[in-house]
Amino acid sequence: MSHSHPELGTPPELPAGGLRVTPLGGLGEVGRNMTVFEYDGRLLIVDCGVLFPDEHHPGVDLILPDFTPIRGRLDDVEALVLTHGHEDHIGATPYLLREREDIPLVGSELTLALLGGKLREHRLKQPAYHKVAEGDRISFGPFDLEFVAVNHSIPDALAVAIRTGAGLVLHTGDFKMDQLPLDGRITDLRAFARLGEEGVDLFLTDSTNAEVPGFTTAEKKITPVLDQVFREADQRIIVACFASHVHRVQQILDTAVAHDRKVAFVGRSMVRNMGVARDLGYLTIPPGVMVEAKELADLPPERQVLISTGSQGEPMSALARIANRSHNFVHLESGDTVVLASSLIPGNENAVYRVINGLSRWGARVVHKGNALVHVSGHASAGELLYCYNIVRPRNVLPVHGEIRHMLANGALAQQVGVENVVYAEDGVVVDLVEGHASVTGKVDVGYVFVDGQSIGDVTEAELKDRRILGEEGFISVIVVVDSVAGKVSAGPEIHARGHAWRDEDFEAIKQPIVDAVNGLLAEGTDDTYQMQQAVRRTIGRWVSGTHRRRPMIIPVVVEA
Amino acid sequence: MSHSHPELGTPPELPAGGLRVTPLGGLGEVGRNMTVFEYDGRLLIVDCGVLFPDEHHPGVDLILPDFTPIRGRLDDVEALVLTHGHEDHIGATPYLLREREDIPLVGSELTLALLGGKLREHRLKQPAYHKVAEGDRISFGPFDLEFVAVNHSIPDALAVAIRTGAGLVLHTGDFKMDQLPLDGRITDLRAFARLGEEGVDLFLTDSTNAEVPGFTTAEKKITPVLDQVFREADQRIIVACFASHVHRVQQILDTAVAHDRKVAFVGRSMVRNMGVARDLGYLTIPPGVMVEAKELADLPPERQVLISTGSQGEPMSALARIANRSHNFVHLESGDTVVLASSLIPGNENAVYRVINGLSRWGARVVHKGNALVHVSGHASAGELLYCYNIVRPRNVLPVHGEIRHMLANGALAQQVGVENVVYAEDGVVVDLVEGHASVTGKVDVGYVFVDGQSIGDVTEAELKDRRILGEEGFISVIVVVDSVAGKVSAGPEIHARGHAWRDEDFEAIKQPIVDAVNGLLAEGTDDTYQMQQAVRRTIGRWVSGTHRRRPMIIPVVVEA
Known part of the structure; x- marks a missing residue:
């Protein structure tokens, strides 16, 4: 049985009493x-x-x-x-x-x-x-x-x-x-x-x-693991998790209290969502545990806990910036502990491992679902x-x-x-x-x-295809100015390429063939800009594919002036 | 202890008797x-x-x-x-x-x-x-x-x-x-x-x-799993694995013989490497088991085994083409069995799951390391x-x-x-x-x-950065032709954009400001093309960022003619 239903057309009218x-x-x-x-x-x-x-x-x-x-x-x-x-x-x-x-x-x-x-x-x-x-x-x-x-x-x-x-x-x-x-x-x-x-x-x-x-392991089973991580840490602890995971954050807060640490939230969505959850009573904040992120740094490292976004390796997130040592006020130290209390969404592996390696490089201990039960x-x-x-x-x-x-x-x-x-x-x-x-x-x-x-909804698969070609192959634009009265090329070609290491002199050899191609069409009496552009495209396209084995996007522009 | 060694410089001369x-x-x-x-x-x-x-x-x-x-x-x-x-x-x-x-x-x-x-x-x-x-x-x-x-x-x-x-x-x-x-x-x-x-x-x-x-599980433990998969299959079997994994291929061959099936290799590197391994005696091909890929299709489905490349979801591989039903001569049927007897290299998850979903969509049973011990x-x-x-x-x-x-x-x-x-x-x-x-x-x-x-070695991080911008944001090129004798814009701006759904009429509003910016500089006596290009870049850059909230690459070209 195939599940792709390629044969299907518009559904018939729904019979009376039916649910669609x-x-x-x-x-x-x-x-x-x-x-x-x-x-x-x-x-x-x-x-x-x-x-x-x-x-x-x-x-x-x-x-x-x-x-x-x-x-x-x-x-x-x-x-x-x-x-x-x-x-x-x-x-x-x-x-x-x-x-x-x-x-x-x-x-x-x-x-x-x-x-x-x-x-x-x-x-x-x-x-x-x-x-x-x-x-x-x-x-x-x-x-x-x-x-x-x-x-x-x-x-x-x-x-x-x-x-x-x-x-x-x-x-x-x-x-x-x-x-x-x-x-x-x-x-x-x-x-x-x-x-x-x-x-x-x-x-x-x-x-x-x-x-x-x-069976999916109970959320509660994470508490003893967090407890162990906190017990072994003698410096700052940073825990990254999803900004909507109220119960995960609850467990981190409770563990922080048990180990006499103070907590700050980092990351806009974390601060906002936990505010909502607290106001409505879904998150219980133990008295005195929260401090502002910037004040946390004034405490000794062994009393600090940061709860942060960025568990999927998002490059602009707080955690990624901490891993790059480019965060405003959180400066990672060798010996700090970082916990990624989160899933690893397929497709994010490289980004997440990049963050883990970055943190490890500075001497942080990194705990994640690959080496401890810190996520269910x-x-x-x-x-x-x-x-x-x-x-x-x-x-x-x-x-x-x-x-x-x-x-x-x-x-x-x-x-x-x-x-x-x-x-x-x-x-x-x-x-x-x-x-x-x-x-x-x-x-x-x-x-x-x-x-x-x-x-x-304006961007479609066509634009994405262009982006993929541009992203893999770059582009070459060729500008030729044509004097339509004189019937010949009057300036150019100017050739601009991006995404490759080609220098201006690499294009010298192809400039005259481009001029010849356009002048040839003009001599035949053509005044169709589109035809001239196609001739430019063919000329440089063959050359770049033959010489460089690449197929960049080619943008031929013929301007009449 | 930090492992990034940021403080290191050129190493000193190696002492006599030392190994570097x-x-x-x-x-x-x-x-x-x-x-x-x-x-x-x-x-x-x-x-x-x-x-x-x-x-x-x-x-x-x-x-x-x-x-x-x-x-x-x-x-x-x-x-x-x-x-x-x-x-x-x-x-x-x-x-x-x-x-x-x-x-x-x-x-x-x-x-x-x-x-x-x-x-x-x-x-x-x-x-x-x-x-x-x-x-x-x-x-x-x-x-x-x-x-x-x-x-x-x-x-x-x-x-x-x-x-x-x-x-x-x-x-x-x-x-x-x-x-x-x-x-x-x-x-x-x-x-x-x-x-x-x-x-x-x-x-x-x-x-x-x-x-x-x-401990890494023994390679041999895969045999009984393959045996079970073959026993349950009543149609064609396709097994994808790395083209260098001689012992994995050996097990598949032996299992095929045990179940009275014929085998064909698909994929250039698979055919080449297994030829080398066989010639040197590292792969033992049981007599009569191999047939050419195109002849395999003449056998009843329950006697066919294909051993293929493409286990990492490579879009051009045999397996990906089979999953798209775009392969030359292998036409996947509902009820076929596909085994991915391979690892899942981090970063390839989306590509591999795309292939698995494609195969499943046609009704194939897909066996992979996520649901059976078919890889160590x-x-x-x-x-x-x-x-x-x-x-x-x-x-x-x-x-x-x-x-x-x-x-x-x-x-x-x-x-x-x-x-x-x-x-x-x-x-x-x-x-x-x-x-x-x-x-x-x-x-x-x-x-x-x-x-x-x-x-x-010519392409560097700079070109890759350009490719990333082009691939995410596309580009806008703006061509202005200047009559340097008359001291004013004589043609253009021609505006070309790729990677976005912008139409020609979207740019109408910005054409006059571009002309004005260039004419303004010319009126001041400027004949520096670079200055004019910068003016064009600023004018359209502000407009696109304000109007569309995008930051495409901008290629301003001022041609004198």
């Missing part, structure tokens, strides 16, 4: 999660996140889900449900609200608080918030929603049960099943069981860790997913949130415990739930939407 | 291994490999060690010892021989055979080969060499003991201590012990896996290194082959078992062994040498 599921992001990739549910002509959206670009998207700031399939129907949207406050679930919301600003926003307290900061940055001032908590039921049009507590690497995450005339859908959001969470808020398997008893017609489940055997994942591993499927016993499963390999592994788990119908879909592939059976019925066109400086 | 070690590559990075030993004015080189560029080196084909510190002394080189046939140990040899072609090349049979193919490609025809085997002793000038068998992920690897008046040096090359190797050729710990009894003054040891706890490393883990240090009991240790983090982990292991002096050095940092004590005495300048098309 159209993933606009997050199915086939890790990020920009967004799923649209349609019932009786009305739409419900779950999540609206961003994807962070990799080396295939040079210069791009963010990648958004493609709103095209719903753009003409934004007035049909009853609500946007946000399952938790991570960027890959909420980050694209401001861009959706630019298209219709009064879409009702539904989420937990912390989720909406983190979203609020983001919307204010985008100057969206009057969002229509609907704060919900686990156990709440609320209806938007034909969608009757019930929220269920789930445990994840950020507090206050929710799964959502969606009841319509087509049946009961359960969407886990991102989740895991830590049985000993720091805040005691476990994934509510009793609610999952109750929904299962009622009969879950379609179960959308987080695939991220479906390839990982066994936020997603359910295979063993947890099996529990989940056995408790819910859904009729149909649609694996979500992950690359193809993750979704296939997730679906295989569902099948192992007896789920009869697993449906695989990537972004844009339409799944209809009709009379209790889910199936792929069509495909809508969706693509990557690039945020690039001030532009949203 | 100058690493030109491989210390501080994984690749381009090359170490120079100097005694009594004469030089011995161990290894001369390449480093494969990562995303920080766009467009670069290869990175060489920097020969600058020995360039003026090539006539002092007694020999180049090649420990094994991997690219990161032999790949830069042709570039060194271009500078002095008769340097004696010392290595094992397979190493020299693989090197020979490379030198022929570079049209170096008369290399001075000295074939050696484990147990051999041979002198070059003051360097008395003894070779010791070591086990690695390529057959016929050697460690080298170097005796001079300064003492006994043992260099492991790349190695591990598989106690059950496929060819029975174990790392010769009896020789290590004998050398230890004699007294090893300086021990250079492979750091690659020093951070990995325990070629390097000694921490447990093996401890054995090694306890057997050799060296006076001084210099960890080699690895990033800083690997070398520090390796040195820490040596210290744990009582080695008193561990010396850390990166490329260019000079270590002298004088009267039995090794210490850092200075630093010589070494950099990256980029092979880029036909150019070697």
